[in-house]
Amino acid sequence: NLIHGELESFKKNVDVFFLVVMGNIVFFLQAGFAFYESGSVRSKNVTNALFLNYMDTSIGSLFYLLCGYALAFGEGNGFCGTQYFALVGLPYDRMAHCFFQYTFSSTAVTIIKSSLHERCSMTAYFTSAILLSGITYPIVSHWAWSSVGWLSQLGFRDFAGSSVVHAMGGSAGLAAALMTGPRIGRFERNGNLNHIQPHSIPQATLGAFIFLFGAIAFNAGSNLTISKSKDGAVISLVCLNTLICVASATTTSLFYQRFCTASGRTIKNWNLINMLNGSFTGMVVICAGCDQYPPWASLVVGCLGYFVFLLVFKAMQRFQIDDATNSVSVQLGGGYFGVIGVAIFGSDGVILSPSKSSAYVLLVNIFGGAVIIIFSFLSILLLYTILRHFNLHRVTAREEKIGLDLAIHNQAAYNVQDVKIDCIDSIESISRRSTAKVQPSAGSHYRLRRMTSEPHIIQAWRKCVYVYLIALLSFSYVIRGLFLMVPHKFANFSL
Amino acid sequence: NLIHGELESFKKNVDVFFLVVMGNIVFFLQAGFAFYESGSVRSKNVTNALFLNYMDTSIGSLFYLLCGYALAFGEGNGFCGTQYFALVGLPYDRMAHCFFQYTFSSTAVTIIKSSLHERCSMTAYFTSAILLSGITYPIVSHWAWSSVGWLSQLGFRDFAGSSVVHAMGGSAGLAAALMTGPRIGRFERNGNLNHIQPHSIPQATLGAFIFLFGAIAFNAGSNLTISKSKDGAVISLVCLNTLICVASATTTSLFYQRFCTASGRTIKNWNLINMLNGSFTGMVVICAGCDQYPPWASLVVGCLGYFVFLLVFKAMQRFQIDDATNSVSVQLGGGYFGVIGVAIFGSDGVILSPSKSSAYVLLVNIFGGAVIIIFSFLSILLLYTILRHFNLHRVTAREEKIGLDLAIHNQAAYNVQDVKIDCIDSIESISRRSTAKVQPSAGSHYRLRRMTSEPHIIQAWRKCVYVYLIALLSFSYVIRGLFLMVPHKFANFSL
């Protein structure tokens, strides 16, 4: 009847509200990537890292909306969708879905560059971002998340994208890192590894905190609706599981690095970057099954996830593949383990409900995750084969040595130095001219201040502040008086 | 009946929820301004930039709540409202609206200072912020957004404030910049322009990412409700349009700067700051019609918006008006174009539905936007005429050269240098005293670490970590056991 219709329409609106808020927070993950990465590179490549991150939100959104969303969620066959190209004909009630899905796409796309920093050419990243956001990621997400997708039909489970988003991006990053080659000086002839220090820990940590902020929204938003009867329960569970898994992975990485790393080149310590990587792995691992795990399983999955990260990390070093921010280890390792983990530890997994069907799901997830990884790997491999042929895949050695900030962007990230000197110069030249002698020592600005504020002005101002305080208090009193006269509405309001 | 009443009351609550969440994210835009601007100034004025931004949220909110909201949304005549001064008598169901509108006011007010950095006196900014938040912005928003406002009655369209918020602020900024004059050394006698480098690109980019985050909420929140039947559709469209317009403007600025800038003083490159300005222009331009444009129009409007920005930008340089962060070009240029654009490209605009009424709306928007800009310009001009008379509009040349951080705030933004030296000093003095020799070279901290952790402690700790890992696993096992005993609730939960 009427009220039912009104309720249904309201429900749809609240679903839109849910998608928009969650999508917006997920969108902010872009800042997380930007700062984690720009903090992790050397100070000569910071502008470049920020530039790539900001740029891909634009390029990515244009191409995702142009053809990505159509391939992913338009009506179509099991391989890809064929509707809504350039948003033509997209009904209003799918627009919020489209916006939300774009934020996932932007997350998936941005991962590839995480491994390529400090040497990637603009052409290479442009084309990669277009390929991933326009074709590769949409097709993969169609497979797994569209109701007609072939993986989805097989029973593939990936709630929030451990494989679809993270392993997809990590695999693309691996292909690109392989084809681009390591940074100059990263590996020595004799196989030694030079550790390249992040230039700003606060920047990198800012990124990590934004990841934490976004991870909850990423997983909770993946439910896509809030109006169906089970939604509240699922979203609650998702939040707790995300929290637990991240905490577990972080704690494990913390203690492992402090107490268990074989002494040698990597030193036992309370290592921040390692802890952050552990934490990110936790975020990636939990995605696939955050709606399924009982809390204890999140704990176990987070803990194991860190060791999978470690394994891939060691393998990358062994094979001398240079990954500027360990994104391959986090995203590919963590993502693939996540999609397997859900079929093992999830509430329908082989441990909690051992049966033929759960074993089948495990196989489907192992197989499906692998297909996604291979598909993504091959698409980037193909692109880079072409780029390498035209020698466009990488900046020149000279540009790399100068740093991409000056060589490509004509903009150093920091211009603090000169100004400081300039500032002290000014102080000196002023002090020479002024009668009061000012020296640019630690305490000099105190004296400076005293010079610039004349006593009589202070007197005048002091009066002002008294007036301000009196006015504030009397104003409040007046308001209160007025307030009490207003009948009932305020004064008798009780909770 | 009963249920209907319950649903209505619930709807109102969800509307409050919507306004609070969106308002809160819009409020966070203040941080966007703070960091974009503090990153864009020289390192001697960083504390000042942050100070002004933080301060105006406070001063602005006091004066907006004191009289701004009353002028803007109290019952009244076509020129301004006359109710709810100092929030007296404000009913509870308008409080969320008041909060949300304050966040818009804070955005509008903060724009003026964007052009004034590095030379603005505290008195000037205090009085400007009070004037704008208490009087100018409220009156303008009453005109356009209150149901009885004269522009609103004429049919003026500005959904989310291209003119009311952005052009208003940009125009105020222009007036203030004119009256304040350029920074020392910005323009040479012979007309040459000295480019003042931003001191920290990561800081500026942080601001830009927060803008991206806030822009969606700014436009979506402008719908004010989520419970009416069309709200879901409108908000969905708003999000997509915002995304597309920003992407379009960003991409256009990106390629234009790289390939089309006449070589000369400005060099062709992948310029980050220019890209950010393009992106901001996109955010400003889309506001007026984000509920109206079909997606393709957002694309066009974003692209054209960048060229409008460029035009104003060139004009500002030609007339030697110094704008520290290009805010006049972005906000005034973009904002005025936005309010015209909606009447051209919007779904009711002259292109999509050519008719007398749409042509009339176009005229009203051109005229209304101009009136808003002139009103804002004049109000600030008047204030600055007084300020100039008392010579309070600008810091002294000496203070400007020293930098406002030391001269006014007695607080340098960065104190890294000395500490580093101090740190190395300590290391050296320690190494002199200790038997093991430590040198402050690149690898020194490795050796330091080894000194501070004695072997036998490591042994003890290693045991601890084994115990931790075993405990973690067995704990999980126990929990799982307990878990399985809990009947049904968890174990049989399926989605």
Place this chain on the structure above:
Amino acid sequence: NLIHGELESFKKNVDVFFLVVMGNIVFFLQAGFAFYESGSVRSKNVTNALFLNYMDTSIGSLFYLLCGYALAFGEGNGFCGTQYFALVGLPYDRMAHCFFQYTFSSTAVTIIKSSLHERCSMTAYFTSAILLSGITYPIVSHWAWSSVGWLSQLGFRDFAGSSVVHAMGGSAGLAAALMTGPRIGRFERNGNLNHIQPHSIPQATLGAFIFLFGAIAFNAGSNLTISKSKDGAVISLVCLNTLICVASATTTSLFYQRFCTASGRTIKNWNLINMLNGSFTGMVVICAGCDQYPPWASLVVGCLGYFVFLLVFKAMQRFQIDDATNSVSVQLGGGYFGVIGVAIFGSDGVILSPSKSSAYVLLVNIFGGAVIIIFSFLSILLLYTILRHFNLHRVTAREEKIGLDLAIHNQAAYNVQDVKIDCIDSIESISRRSTAKVQPSAGSHYRLRRMTSEPHIIQAWRKCVYVYLIALLSFSYVIRGLFLMVPHKFANFSL
């Protein structure tokens, strides 16, 4: 009937949505603490400050979920709850509550370390975080917020945790600061005070902006539901009150520092850090009664709150207790005053409704706040007595002098210096080899850029950009054409 059931189920879901969004934003407060604190310490302890902040979200969440939530909100007696240990048996409809409460716990726990920076040992912080998140905070929150808690039964009022969260944390911080002792060099033998400058004002201010962002969600979220009939009104009032109180405290601190500070060691100026502390105090003070105050009372409470802060601040200096970020003054002073203020200025307080029952509530709040503070103080005192016995409470003097970043984490926060030099070296070595001579002067990168982009490439690219622009416009045109053919759905949509 059926619809009623559907509406009820939907309401529950929206409540979950509310808790998840608000909880997520409150969770982001962790970043606020991280950056405010890491910006406030010296540059040799930045990594440590960030590490501690990131770590305690993990450790804290594990122990809060393990036993904290059970003690706080499980069924039980007046002293503590005894259900849901390790989340066993936690029903789905309490999970969102659990997640939300965790975010409050994480805020409470993180406060303790704010006073301990630059000298706290890892063991001390680990154990403190475990104690606070697992036992102390949960018990305190049970007292005040669980329906069976003894303070709650007495009529204790603390809406959003002025005492439960803030004074609890501040008191723990005071105990820890007393037991740990001041930083080396902070107080001289003769009683003089050395002011330790924050190393990065932008970082500290970033934290402050995140606090502003989180404060609204913290207080609004404390209502826990959005579906009950009064919720909308309460939440609206909460937002406005928070805004007003913060603005009032900020403004008071601003003017006080500028005009009223006795000249001497502390100089009159527009002090940023002092303003931020005033602002934080406002956030803390308002918590207890943000649902009760009429707006004018928020103004008064914020103003008075700053003077309470000042009082505690002076006392801390007098007694030579070293608090790295003034957190004790803010959280303990502000928090305790807040919980008293609500009983005085609240709508049921002794001023607005003078009666026996309101006087009784005042006494309960004074007493209850004191009990909470003492309980928290003693629990940390006990812990530190043990830690001091084993000499684990503090890093060694050598580690403190070197800085915790290198001594404990083996990771300097900034590695900018060396790279810059390296960069200029590369430029020089390149210029020596190349025919064009490049000097690393201010304008050098301009020349560099010209070197790297050959003219004929530019020609080719210019063509590309023309093609791009033409493609963009014609693409839009085509879309528009298609668009117009789609019947009704888009074209006739009007708002």
